[in-house]
Amino acid sequence: MNRMTLTPIGYVKNSAGRETHSEEFRHLRSKIVIDPTYSDGLMDIEQNELITVIFYFDRTAGDYKLRLHPRGDESRPITGVFNTRSQYRPNPIGLTVVRLIERQGNTLAVEGLDALDGTPVLDIKPFVRTFDEGVEPDDPRQDRALRAR
């Protein structure tokens, strides 16, 4: 298998564009509007305080360098793209853990999503410490209820 094709499950709606400064995303409210085809998959999502949103950097797709100055800042030393969170990547996949504020039908209101208005969303997952923090099952941070998923 050499190529995989994905289809958006929904889109981001917010006030962010390419001119938005990275610091502004921290408290930015966004909506994620899920396609009604996938509504049933949202069952119980509102039980999560944190969700992981996987999205597609559509504005930068196909445009990357394997080595770059982080954030395009030439005062920072060049490093490998896989050592950065740059949106210019071989596979332009973005990934952010955000706070889920509320769900209304197919629409999720979230805080902290660093994606631009109109960004295609590929997946949503509950945040689970064993997968997302590399903790051991006997680590006190481990939440057994979440782990059961």
Next chain:
Amino acid sequence: MNRMTLTPIGYVKNSAGRETHSEEFRHLRSKIVIDPTYSDGLMDIEQNELITVIFYFDRTAGDYKLRLHPRGDESRPITGVFNTRSQYRPNPIGLTVVRLIERQGNTLAVEGLDALDGTPVLDIKPFVRTFDEGVEPDDPRQDRALRAR
């Protein structure tokens, strides 16, 4: 834009198959062999203790239910797929934070990757608390050095 095409940057090599129990992955050692085309993107990756691996559930692609019993266990109540980490998803993307043990050339040795032998890898990112834990910039857990990426 309705469909996105991705290309693997590398593949997982380990001893895991479909019969491997989920608990066994916690301490499983895997290798991630990156295609030489992308070698330059690995520069400095060895500075990270934890990396996020994004991979493609090739064994389950195209096979999903929007509502399911978590882990196929009928004693667990049915819930939405986006409220689970199931490998049966509309876009079969897997995501796990793993421990990076060492790098040798294009090969990363990691611990805790819950992907089967031969799984295509789509992306690798450094683990950064502000993106991956939903923490605030003034949260004491915040690591300023990492955040700079």
